[in-house]
Each structure stands twice: as structure tokens, then as C-alpha cells.
Amino acid sequence: MTLAVALLLATGLAFAESPTRFEHWVPSGWKLISSATGDLNQDGADDAVLVVEEVSAENLFENDGFGPPVLNLNPRRLIILFNTQDGYQEFITRDNLLPSEHNQEVPCLEDPLLGEGGISIERGRIIVELGTWLSCGSYGVSRQTFTFRLESEQFRLIGYDYSAFSRNSGEMTETSVNYLTEQKKTITGGNMFEETTPSALWSRIAEPHHFYLEDISLDCHSRNSPGCNWYR
Known part of the structure; x- marks a missing residue:
């Protein structure tokens, strides 16, 4: 073509x-x-x-x-x-x-937004989902969900969820960050293909901060990239 x-x-x-x-x-x-x-x-x-x-x-x-x-x-x-x-x-x-x-x-890499993710409005909040699916080079599949809420004329990032699994081993991990309560939940030990008993670990966000849609980037692979200091 x-x-x-x-x-x-x-x-x-x-x-x-x-x-x-x-x-x-x-x-x-x-x-x-x-x-x-x-x-x-x-x-x-x-x-x-x-x-x-x-x-x-x-x-x-x-x-x-x-x-x-x-x-x-x-x-x-x-x-x-x-x-x-x-x-x-x-x-x-x-x-x-x-x-x-x-x-x-x-x-x-498939289209992170239209291929594996999307944008929606739920309960007055903007939900942005980005997915990672590769046709070669990796068995890893992941999804990121960003939740924004209008606060004082700005859209604040109030939630971040990340889930990943391997297409060959079935191993799963999940992370959920609540920027309102400054709590982070990490789940490990899950598996797509077999019965397991996942474990959950709760922790505080290491560097509490307010992040806004107006000045961050969602296309992040490192917290050192511009606008990516929210990154896990």
C-alpha cells in the first residue's frame, strides 16, 4: 500500500x-x-x-x-x-x-486507543482507556484506565487502574491508585488459565500530588517523560 x-x-x-x-x-x-x-x-x-x-x-x-x-x-x-x-x-x-x-x-503495537481502549463519560467523569497488545515481540497484554473529575474548573486525575497478563503463561497483575484517598492496591499471583489465590497489598502513594488533564501526558513509559510524574 x-x-x-x-x-x-x-x-x-x-x-x-x-x-x-x-x-x-x-x-x-x-x-x-x-x-x-x-x-x-x-x-x-x-x-x-x-x-x-x-x-x-x-x-x-x-x-x-x-x-x-x-x-x-x-x-x-x-x-x-x-x-x-x-x-x-x-x-x-x-x-x-x-x-x-x-x-x-x-x-x-495495536492502536492503544481505538484498538484496545476508548474514551467514555461515566457518572460525570471522563474515562480514558489505553490498551497494549502486540502482534509480535511480546505476549504481554495490558490496560490502563484513567478517571478524571471536574474540580475548580480543572479535570483532576482521581483514579488510575492498570492490569496486565501474559498470553502464554496466564500470569496476571493489577494495580489501582486512588488519588483522592492516596491509597494504592496491588494484586499479584493471579492467573488467566488456572485457579490461584491472588494476594493484595495496600500502600500509600509515595509522592501525593494533584494531577490534571490540562498538564499531563497519558502516553508514558517512564515517570521521567514530560508530564508523566503521575506514573505509578
């Missing part, structure tokens, strides 16, 4: 997510790839969270190794809209928050 064909295919999917409803908020040269609605500020009206992705051939790279033939590294942007008497109004726009569809360093 050539880069030109890949770009045409990507552009053809630009309006898969209800274009007329949110098209005003999709920048020129971008496409809407995901949306969720729900009341975020407790005013009784459904607000919206959009994920848009740039459509540029400059961010498509041919891949001669394992993984897809073309890697889509187009950046993604998260947009939060509040529903007012005058219609939707932009509240937050965030770049450098979400991973792209592909990763040049890990070409076998």
Missing part, C-alpha cells in the same frame, strides 16, 4: 463519528475519530469529549518489518466541549496527551 492510498483511506474514514454534530470543532486537515457525551459539570446538559486526528501524509511512514505496512503517526487532540444555552463551547483542548495510532519504535 502506498502512502497516498493510505492517506486516502484515512481521509475516507474522517466522518465515521457523526460529522454534522461536531464538525464545527474539527480543525481543517483533521478528522473526528472518537466522541463521547455526558454531563461533566452537573448542569443537566450533555457535554462532549472529542478525539480528533490530523490527516497528513507527512506523518505516514512505510514499514518494511513486522506490523502494518504503513505506520500512522498523525498526532491526536482531545477536545472537551461544555453544552451551554448558546450551544457547545470549547472548554479544553489538549495536544500531546494521547498516543498516535502506531508507534515507530514498537511497530507491532
Whole structure:
């Protein structure tokens, strides 16, 4: 598949997510790839969270190794809209928050957001799920769930959940962090394929801090990366 064909295919999917409803908020040269609605500020009206992705051939790279033939590294942007008497109004726009569809360093990685995760609004909270599933190089499968709640005109990270298992051994681990209570729960000893007795360990967060959607990154592999000091 050539880069030109890949770009045409990507552009053809630009309006898969209800274009007329949110098209005003999709920048020129971008496409809407995901949306969720729900009341975020407790005013009784459904607000919206959009994920848009740039459509540029400059961010498509041919891949001669394992993984897809073309890697889509187009950046993604998260947009939060509040529903007012005058219609939707932009509240937050965030770049450098979400991973792209592909990763040049890990070409076998499936799309962390649309392939294995997603964005939703539940009980007035924004839920972002990112998954890790590789078609080569690793048997590991993992899922991260981030929960944000509106506090004082900012969306605070109040919960982080991480689960992982091995597709060959079945071994499982889980971690759950509550940033409101500053408690962390770690479960080890589980197995997908056999009966086990997992053990749970409770601890305090080593460095309590408030983290906000406005200034963190969710595409983290090290707490030393910019915006990743929340990282476990």
C-alpha cells in the first residue's frame, strides 16, 4: 500500500463519528475519530469529549518489518466541549496527551486507543482507556484506565487502574491508585488459565500530588517523560 492510498483511506474514514454534530470543532486537515457525551459539570446538559486526528501524509511512514505496512503517526487532540444555552463551547483542548495510532519504535503495537481502549463519560467523569497488545515481540497484554473529575474548573486525575497478563503463561497483575484517598492496591499471583489465590497489598502513594488533564501526558513509559510524574 502506498502512502497516498493510505492517506486516502484515512481521509475516507474522517466522518465515521457523526460529522454534522461536531464538525464545527474539527480543525481543517483533521478528522473526528472518537466522541463521547455526558454531563461533566452537573448542569443537566450533555457535554462532549472529542478525539480528533490530523490527516497528513507527512506523518505516514512505510514499514518494511513486522506490523502494518504503513505506520500512522498523525498526532491526536482531545477536545472537551461544555453544552451551554448558546450551544457547545470549547472548554479544553489538549495536544500531546494521547498516543498516535502506531508507534515507530514498537511497530507491532495495536492502536492503544481505538484498538484496545476508548474514551467514555461515566457518572460525570471522563474515562480514558489505553490498551497494549502486540502482534509480535511480546505476549504481554495490558490496560490502563484513567478517571478524571471536574474540580475548580480543572479535570483532576482521581483514579488510575492498570492490569496486565501474559498470553502464554496466564500470569496476571493489577494495580489501582486512588488519588483522592492516596491509597494504592496491588494484586499479584493471579492467573488467566488456572485457579490461584491472588494476594493484595495496600500502600500509600509515595509522592501525593494533584494531577490534571490540562498538564499531563497519558502516553508514558517512564515517570521521567514530560508530564508523566503521575506514573505509578
